[in-house]
Amino acid sequence: MPGTGSNSTHEALKLTRWAAAEGKNIEPETIARLSELEKIQLVKEATGSMDQASQVLELTDLTLLSGDDSMTLPLMSIGGEGVISVVGNIVPGDMLNLVKAAAEGDFAEAQKMHFKLFTLCREMLGLSTNPIPIKAAMKMLGRDSGELRLPMTPLCENGEKIVYLCEYGTIYGGENSMLSGLCAVQSRGFDLAVVCPPDTALSAQLSQLGIAQIPFTWVDSTGKRKPLELLRNELAKTIPAWQADIVHANSLSVSRILGPIQRTVDVKFVGHLRDIIKLNKRVIADISMLDEIYCVSTATRDFHVAQGMAIGKSCVLHNGVDLKEFAPSKEPVESDVLRLVYIGQLVIRKAIDVLLDGVRLAIEHGANVSLDLYGERHSIKEEAQKYEADLYRFVEANRLEPHIHFRGRTDNTPEILRQSDVLVH
Structure with missing residues (x-):
């Protein structure tokens, strides 16, 4: 909210619930308390949860608008009053007809318009992070919508696909490092998918971010990792089906697995090294068979190069730090310890x-x-x-x-x- 308090502006305020983008959800109970503030008059509902939308409508008198085009009709069927639309920028008449029909109770006509727009909403706008695709579409139609602000960049014309390989379904340093950059990579027009164990914490987080997943099991029925050659054979058979331009091994151990795999399609293999750990000559040779090797620090790169890793294929790619989330405390805790x-x-x-x-x-x-x-x-x-x-x-x-x-x-x-x-x- 602008200003120093809820009454510091003369304009009405809108609450936006978009957990996938913001990383946090405003719970319905919190919205109910916020609705007591005079300036808050409506909610943009973009969580995709009909349950939470129902709770907001039950607990408050706020105007609820859909923040997701494909959810407009479902939300209006339970009391929503319209949409803050994306596709409405290129097909305003169709979206207006949908909202008008639903508002007048003509749900047969509203349903007809819903299915007419559905493919456009979910597929064309799923090419990249909003508003990259809609700005590209408007440009194609000759409508000036201005330039994108960094870190977003224009839609990648060749639509290169990157597939990340993750051995574990847990979320630790390596997984957090990958997750922190996925949306930025996607915003540059790349098509992304992550290979990981299904039904895990990582797969749940990827679903929340809207990132495609390719289920893959790295362990046998006893929970032990499959033999090295078996994993390579399984990956060699499935990699062509991914139609990837780049396959990115997200850890040292997966980099070692990926390196020697025989390629039957034109695809680049890259690896990501974070650990400083002694490796035998066979492991170093396997990693050096990758096309590119990204190291998180100069120390990491120098250590592995000293062990024999191919220096010409390696480069340093530092982990980023979210300075807002990791800002120092404004009121440090005083302690003698x-x-x-x-x-x-x-x-x-x-x-x-x-x-x-x-x-x-x-x-x-x-x-x-x-x-x-x-x-x-x-x-x-x-x-x-x-x-x-x-x-x-x-x-x-x-x-x-x-x-x-x-x-x-x-x-x-x-x-x-x-x-x-x-x-x-």
Whole structure:
């Protein structure tokens, strides 16, 4: 809302509920409380949830308008009063006829117009992030709609398709890194799809973002990862069906799987490396067979090049940081304790045992230090299970429970960082 409060403007205010774009949903109960403010008069409903729209209409007297063209008729059937339309910019007459028919109770005519517009709404405008496709369509019709504002760019004419390969359905660093950039890539006109295990946290998040998914199972019936050559054979058979221009392995382990696969179609294979970890010559050779290798830092690239990775194929692509979401606290918490925090998997390659021993030594030398560890172990390997158990035993054996805490998984990273002094990673 503009200004410093609800009464700081003389204009009516509109609430927009578009969870896929904003990443957050305004719950119906919250809207009910906001509706008590005089200046708030309508809701643009773009969540795609008829249940939530029904709750808003039941709890408030606000005018409800559809924010999704294809949901106009369903929402008007339960009390919505119109649409803030996208396709109305190129077929205003058809959209007007739909709304008029529904408002007059002529649902047979409204249904006819709904199905006439449905393909346009869901397919043409599904080419990329709004308003990229509609601006392209208006330009084709000779209607000036102005330039796109960055980070959006004009619709990609060749419509290149990128398919991302994700081994796990969990959402950790690598998955968050990918998710943070998908909408920006899509806004540049690329066709995207993500290969990942079905019915997982990752697949649910992709659905919320409107990103296409290709189900793929990397493990056998016992939960163990399939043998390397079996995975390569399965991928080699399915990759041509994806009709991808680029296949992007989203982790070091998947990069190793992808590299040697024989290609029967014209497609580029690329990999994304985030970990600094010793690799044997066979793994390095497999990764070096990719067309391009993206490393998250110069240190990561230099480390793997020193192990023999092809230097000419590698480049540095830094992870981005959302400065708004991860802004420092405006009111820092005053404390005599140096608050350390670790966020990541509880795995050997993270050298958490070294961190715990460092905290022990600091405390022995009189430092007032605390360490909170956020994360889980999701590897089922025996050595990984033993490593995690050893971490807990170390804390107990050295009586560090008052100082070191295993907090488990978190979805509140920004706030945790604001409450900490040092991030150890």
